[in-house]
Amino acid sequence: MTAVARYAMVIDLDRCTGCRACMMACKVENNTPEANFWMYVFRFEEGQYPNTHIWFMPRPCMHCDNPPCAKVCPVGARYKRLDGLVATDWDRCIGCRYCEVACPYGVNYFNWKKPSKNYYLDWQDEDVQKVTGGAVPPYRNPDLDQPYGVERRRTAGGGRLMGVIEKCTFCVHRVERGQQPACVQNCPLFALHFGDLDDPNSTVSQLLRRKPSFRLLEELGTEPRVYYVGGHPPSTESRQIEEVKARV
């Protein structure tokens, strides 16, 4: 890599069908504990019967250029990388949750209990082990334990430790190997795109040139790195259907 990339995500709302495959892909890739949705897909309904329409809005972490979460972190566990990713160093986090209250997008998830006790499948359970046959549990994925970035800090994956904060990493462990984040890779309709804004030939640059775009809560000055094309921001008219109210 010669120059540092300027990573961004572009989400094409015209293409999203709200299948939530990205949410699933994220959970599998990052082993996030139960009720944690680093990627979340809003399903909205607008208008009055019979003139209603339904639309969908995926919500990853916005990886802001002016991140309120990184500003308030008292120990620098949440930080902005040169390539634009907003990373969480779970080796350093003290669990004060200031980032969480500072974030206007609600993308942070705290490990309220021991993550190993908070998976959909209890890999330590004997009956489960009969089926898994001693396979390595996904939360032991060695890729997620590596240090990343020029800072060499451990920022990948979820479900690491009780009492620390976690959020979408833009799949830093995949991106550093030149792969797409899991949600982008698994979107069946190519609604999600990820790439380098400094590269004029990247999909994200081309999309942003071609279509008008917006970012969420732009008025707050957070400068998100997630762009939406082909739709409009949610308004007072947007009622959420099938909202996930899963609690730990």
Add this chain to the structure above:
Amino acid sequence: MAEQQGTLPYGIGRFSARLFTLIAGLLLLVAWGLFAYSRQLLEGLVVTGLRDIGTMGGAAWGLYITFDVYFVGVSFAGITVAALIRLFHLDHLRPVSRMAEALTITALILAAFSVMADLGQPLRGFVNLFRYARPQSPFFGTFTLVIAGYLFASLVYLYLDGRRDAALLARRPSRLQGFYRLWAAGYRDTPAERARHDRVTLWLALAIVPLLVTAHSTLGFVFGIQSGRPGWYSTLQAPGFVVMAGVSGIGLLLIIAAIMRAILPEGERVHRGIFRWLGTLLLLLIVAYLYFMVAELLTTMYAGSRHETEISRSLLAGEFAWLFWGSVAGLVLGALVLSLRFLPASFQARIPTISPRWGMVLGIGALILIGLRALQGLDLFSPFSVTTARWLAWLAVALALIAFLLLLPFLTRNVVAAGVAAGILVNFAAIGKRVLLVVPSQTQGMLLPYGPGWYKPTWVEISIIVGLFALGILLYVLFFKIFPVMEVHPTEEGAE
């Protein structure tokens, strides 16, 4: 007030059976709080009512942060009063000076503990907060200015201020003689030494006043500079914190002063003038706070964004209305009680004398009903249906009003009782206002359409907070069992 030979003044070192019962009870509460904290350490913060903001629809900060703000607020009173006494030579207030200083130190210790209780990784907190400290984070001010700087300055002030008394007490034989000798550290109360101490405490008091404004402001900025949370983002947050800190702190100091006046054989030294002076200061602070509150609400309701308006509506007429109006009533009634003594004497003379007994009974009844309503509001204990609870709440309001009217003559004539009543009212109001600051902006203040959330504290959080209060009272009582709560008079010094 006959001093026995060889005993120390202000009940130092004397432990009655009642005191032992009190200490045992407090220790039990502390132990219970520790047990609750052990659950939290082992199982994680899942045992609290806190949850993630967003899809979980929770509040990430709850009672711990609420009471951290409250405790830091209470700490205001102490050192401010002590510093004001020193700076403006308010010598008639000197009897409460040390009570106030000890209140500051106790409250700051409790504040530090409640922050620690909030951390998911408390052990890392001890190390990382210093090792990786970032001045850009508003929390930095909480740990450096408030917990460290403010606490340290207060400790030094308490030490210097108590040195003369320690020297006087070290002259007479007692079990604590060694401790006093250590405290006095060579001080012998010569005129030269006294003058030097006078100078040092003056400069220290001068330094403490700006420090305390800054310290309370940084805590306000923890909330006030978050543009992503409607209800928090406000310039008034920091000044409001300073004023509200004064309200709760002076209120508590009034209560403590009244208790000392009642239980100490030398209690008369905490004279009515002190209550009058503190009461007036409290009155001014309450009025300033109410003004801030109205100004802020008008701004958010008139010009605010949709989300700001939503928060304000949830306070004024929504699910937090009972707490909001309860707190406002506490502040307004507190201010009323404190202004009673400004009624013209001719008018006061015409008020009929009514025994305070019935008013107190009704008032306690109203408090119990309001407490039940609060428990129901927090979903902790709901013995009644929603309609019954609403009627009972109105009944409580009516009872409280009648009680207030019945108590008015008593409170008009008794400035100590008025101070205590106002102190209790404004402290409940202060806690209520802090809950209203911390919680609604998280549960109702989501800028993306997640839908409203909810927060209800669990027994763990409540036990830890109760344990902290018990610990505070314990530390306070024990400190004044080894050190004089007021200045030792030379006559007592010569008692040996």
